[in-house]
Amino acid sequence: GEDVEQSLFLSVREGDSSVINCTYTDSSSTYLYWYKQEPGAGLQLLTYIFSNMDMKQDQRLTVLLNKKDKHLSLRIADTQTGDSAIYFCAEDATGNQFYFGTGTSLTVIP
């Protein structure tokens, strides 16, 4: 499979910005995705970016894509305790399947 890498843990204070990083390997990916997993639940699609875009903003979420470095990031502005979850990046690599990162566990400290 492809290697999609993320840091395992991130802690931020409530109200600060969170930045979750991801590196991927397949330069032919068409879309890149961010999913959120709350405790005891499945994954929920948060946002995605088309590979010919550099940035996408959706309310408190900003996705940045550096295609040259194969680097994807998710910025959450004004992080709230409800944002505590595991965040997965994913790429739609060749072969019609997604490759998911290891997940970053975000802890928001009140």
Add this chain to the structure above:
Amino acid sequence: DVKVTQSSRYLVKRTGEKVFLECVQDMDHENMFWYRQDPGLGLRLIYFSYDVKMKEKGDIPEGYSVSREKKERFSLILESASTNQTSMYLCASSEEFHYGYTFGSGTRLTVV
């Protein structure tokens, strides 16, 4: 909203048992997937299916099989459960691959 329903949230099975994990989606999606999730390893694809009676191996198919007799239902079968199959199992479906997946809530399987 698309709903993907996994029949059990928690299961405890004995080593050597045959285990069935069921997944049903209600939006007529062509594509269905089974992943297992383990801490530090992320999600790993076990099997997926493009259509009824079609299946493709993912990255870790050993010890598993699948069945898709109807479009809405995709079953994962552990022929002889082993302790190293203790994990969270996630089912997902999608209309088109680039649209992203809709996941079920997961089944946490413990093999003792």
